Amino acid sequence: MRGITSLGLAVLRLLAERPQHPYEMRQRMREEGLDRIIKVTHGALYHTVEALTKAEYVRGVETTKEGRRPERTVYAITDAGREVALDRLRGLLSTPAPEYPGYCAALAFMSLLPMEDAAGQLEQRCVLLEAELAASQTGYDALVKRGLPPVALVEMRYMQAHLRADLDLTRSLVDDIRAGRLRWQPVPGGTEQEVDR
Template sequence: MSVKLIVLGLLMGGEKHPYEMQHIMKIRKLDKFVSFYKGSLYYAVEQLKDEGFIEVSQVIKEEKRPDKTLYRITEAGKNEFQDLLLQQMSKEEQYYDPLYTALVFARYGDSKKIATVIHQKLSYAEKKVQVLEQAFAEIPPQTARAVQYIYKGMIETAKAEKKWLQELYADILADQLG
């Protein structure tokens, strides 16, 4: 996901300081489904400012603290947000799992060792389902419905992966991969 989209999206809700943006992302548990480096947020803010998509709304000066710069989205930024939003939603991403490559040749491998690896992956998948369900149960009721759908999608995907691994594991134990 584009860090620029994240910054612009957060600013659609009102002016914010980059640290506040990070805090909101943490509270909303965006780290569960968005991957980015914290330093990239500040870099994106600078880029968006240079491109005219956001602007400084105010600088708060406090004694014994560094200045706090608040940003707001511009009209050009609102248009850019709409473009980035639709681009992100339109992306067709191919799912690649390294396990797929290995499975092609699994019939030549040691089935006991393969079973051990798949059992570990299955345990991880079971844990992932539990963690996602717990996270979903803990989100505040006022959380946007769209975010709730993200969790629901991640949970259903994790459950499907778990089921698939259970079937694969059973076939490996029954020596049916050949």
């Protein structure tokens, strides 16, 4: 297993606390709000645990069966798993990595739309960002109220900062288009080309 994914890192962190089975890990991720930053599906979680087991970063320590339910294997982190998790975490914390969000690409090609259409789409984005920011704050407040320590919530603060920055930029783009500071002219053939930025 070359690189540890975010989901793999989450699994290793949870297992560093105590041995667990995947169902319990998924519940803990929900309780801690990790499912807001990491896509956690049943299949992806089991695939990740399987890959971590194959790489010898985790190992099954016990298998239980209750009634008609399928067997559940409880996993624990290995020394190699702890080491790779710490190395990966150090790299993620210390080294900025380029991200290629779709919004950045859309902004690069925004001049294909008529200005009024682009402004309308950006206004719609503002509405959705405001709702997402409000939902994130509500989730954050609920986790604080449940007593989660601040260190367990720093990723939510990071996400909220990005949402605020996205919202601020998007609002300023709408303002610039509406005020005529950001303009582009139609190009023959029905497309438009930016002339001012």
